[in-house]
Amino acid sequence: MSQYDHPTDPFRRRVVGASLGAAGLAALPLHSAIAQSGEIVVGAAPPITGVFAFAGVGLHQGLGDYCEWRNTKGGVAGRKLRYIGEDSGYKMDQAMSVFKKIMGANKPPVFYGDSTAWAKAAAKEVSQLGTTLTSSPSFSSDLADPKNVPYYFMAGPTYTAMGEILLEYINRTSRGASRPAVAIVYSDTEFGRDPIPGIKAKAGALQIPIVQEIVTKPGAVDVSAEVAKLRRAKPDYVIFHGYVLAPIPEFIKQMRESGMTTTPMGTIWSMDKTTVDAMGAAGQGWMGVMPYRYSYDTKDAPTMQIIKDFAAKARPNMSYVPLFYTHGWLVGMIFSEVMERCLKAGKPLTGANMKAALESIDNWDTGGVTGLLASLKGHQIASGRIYTYDANTKLLEPASGWIKTA
Amino acid sequence: MRIGDFRASYAHDESLWPTRVQRAWLGVLALALIAFPFGANGYQVSLACMLGIHVIAAAGLNIMTGYTGLISLGHAAFMGVGCYTAAWFAQRGVPFFATLPLAGATAALLGMVVGLPSLRIKGLYLAVATLATQFLVVYVFREWDSVTGGVRGVNVPNASLGGFELLNDQRMYFLIAPVAVALLVAARNLFRTRVGRAFIAIRDKDISAEVLGIHLLRYKLAAFAIGSFYAGVAGALLGYFYRAMTPEYFTLQLSIFYLAAIIVGGLGSMLGTILGAVFMTLVPELLRGVVAGIAQWAPRATEILSPVQQVVFGLLIVGFLVFEPHGLLEIWRRVRRTFHLWPFRA
């Protein structure tokens, strides 16, 4: 390009010079503090911005706050925890970049990622490194595989197991001669598609007909045509999976307006109270499977009380503790339990040792977070219970006992 | 102070690095590139690998858009094609020095198909057509389960040469860096040839080019093919680097990322490509580093500051376009001129 194209007008030059100066200042290297000996770094790349942002903030806060709380209780085997969490933007290369940065600078023995995509991409590297135990918000069935994905665990059941719990519940509560008709609405993402084959298989085994299967883009879309399609199939239950909020409320509202009396059901990530509150009156009767207690359910649940108290003190503006926070807290608990078992047995914190420690967790009392005693032998906590939403009290209440899956 | 250029032969005039000083600097650069992974930590090496991949992809886009004037919003799709092709062949035991060209070739084929309508549709319309292609190709990635693994994605075995596996980022660097250098030099060389000059003529005024005897369709297809070839190779290297890939990676956002890289860097120049790729790779890291630094004193700051990065980034791009349309390249050239002509003003 010719340098005679435009006169270098002085105003432009000054602006360019100023911005270069600013960029130069920003380029001054910012060292992360030198790790003190004895501190255990808990690394994380939560999706603080991006489409999963409100979940990511909760995860980030829950895990970080757990580390703070644990330190007040003496840390893990006498060593303090240091939480380092950087935003992943729910983008794979950003998450991987944060992962490599924190791994390179701090060598954390435990790391929490942001998505299924990250977990799968990092799995190979983590296997090869052999130094770190990982987890993430993904409950993908592919990842609960101790043999092929040895250094990953999920703080709950797989999505397939969640679907099976829902079908189990439908099966148990259906009366009458005809089998209940179920429709599935899911998003066209890995998150959405993951449990569908398992759900269909379970429905077949329980002889529950799947009368309609609808796939949509994740997020807000116009669903009028899909609701029309659903109406024709006349299902008794609709299972939504792969969404966090939108377009579920619109689906339900339109379903109700067109006279359908179908019961809508969801899986963990659409079960947060604020999510369901946003459905307004349409949320009445919303049901779903969730592996934890809600933060307001503190009866006979000491950990839930601890969470509630800590959040009230540390984050007074947070009137309700979202399930993402609870999830982050539980992940922190599992990380600490694994490391404590290793250190108390005198073993160094390596991938193999931590995996063994993880799999030794059986009949573990989580203080009420997971209801039943938890077992992580299969790298998942395979239990959950059905909740139903009351639009008057705006609370999700249990509608079944704790159900364990295989 | 450089007072003038003295070229005694056509060959010398056309050479890529005519002066001895330039060649000396090139040697220093080569040594620095080779020595880099031994001194840097794992994070920096992985950044360098990503940078290499970005540079290759951006070079391809610059050939298509910067030199030939064909706006493409579908570059990420071509990378995806390259990635899945490489994965497919690698899973069947083909070594990487064969999968890389195969990935490039497949992407080039798709590029030519996409480029076929480019005679009839130009400018903004072509941009929209490539945008549509982007979405369609990603749709194919998600649905064609048998080849691409659908939404679950693919696992890419480690790149291996004989028995030597490229296990970690350090070794990947020694694959990515030479490929990037080779492709960049090839691209620069392209524009010394008739093909390259035809591309530039097409960009400047394609009707005039046709009048001068340049076969428009053939050269436009060639531009699409070469640009997509680069994207395919970059995609293949990406697959080897991450060792697993899902279709959710190859979004419109990624295509826009590369477009921003070449515009901010400077259209129509390989140096501009490098500058732009460096800018787009390092600035987000720097911004995140700033936020992480602040977070050490004010831990709650991460939640508030993280979205601000995106704003700053978008504003930087707009700022560049408004204040320096020729990109970082022009800033670089001004700096060079200042040094060359010192103590006189540029």
Added chain:
Amino acid sequence: MSGSAFDWIALAEYSAIGLLSGGLLALIALGFVLIYKGTGVINFAMGEFMMLGAYFFYTANVMWRLPTLVALAITLAAVALVAALIERTVLRPLAGQPVISVLMATIGLASALHGGVDAVWGGANLEMPALLPRKPFTVGEILVPGQVVWSFVLAATIITAFTLYFRFSKTGVAMRAAASDPITAYVLGIDVRRTQALTWIFAGMVGAVAGIVVASMTSLSPALGGAALGVLAVIILGGLDSIAGAIVAGLIVGLIESLTAGYLGGKVRDIVPYVTVLVILLVRPYGLFGTRQIERL
């Protein structure tokens, strides 16, 4: 699905929903067309105008609890201000630049606006109050949701208003003149810079209204902007600079989308707009009503 007889009712229902949803698509397309006609730019930040309008309305109506009409007025004023600002600071300096620079500028702007909204309001899905009556319309066995019908009515009203404005009002005619031949318009004393700014302001306001409607029909989140990409199919089909084209194309694309969703499933529905774009570009690049561009040496 009922027995072996073809379900005519289903077809009628999907078609009705499709045609009526097309009204909203046409409204968003109007925003694109206004800017292209007035300034020759495809505004990739249109989706972000929609998002901005929806968020401003949410702030005024839900957060500050102002009555709906007041909130609407404030929203329109705010969006007009932002649009004018963007036109002045970003588009005008780029006036002579190649198409790709302007394209990239609107894309960069979209990114900045997106991040800005994410920073100020957070990334969570927020619930908008229902602005349009929800009661479904039933004709026999065909049921169309209320919002779909009313959004069509609203879109039709706004588009008609604009058409009349451009046809009969002095400023409207001046805008058309400046769009078709800026130099002659200057000669005739029309302030072309003002009409261009006005074009952006109108497009911003149209986008804001469309955004508010879409948000109240679905939900409010920074991802709202993505809805505008599908509208590219509408403007390509209709012709980048034709309002009539936007209307007709909006209805057609809405119909096709609805039928695909009904018969082929939601996944295919997403790529329908893009397949349409490609087919049109190959067959009739300037769309149904667009002006043919003639290049001169």
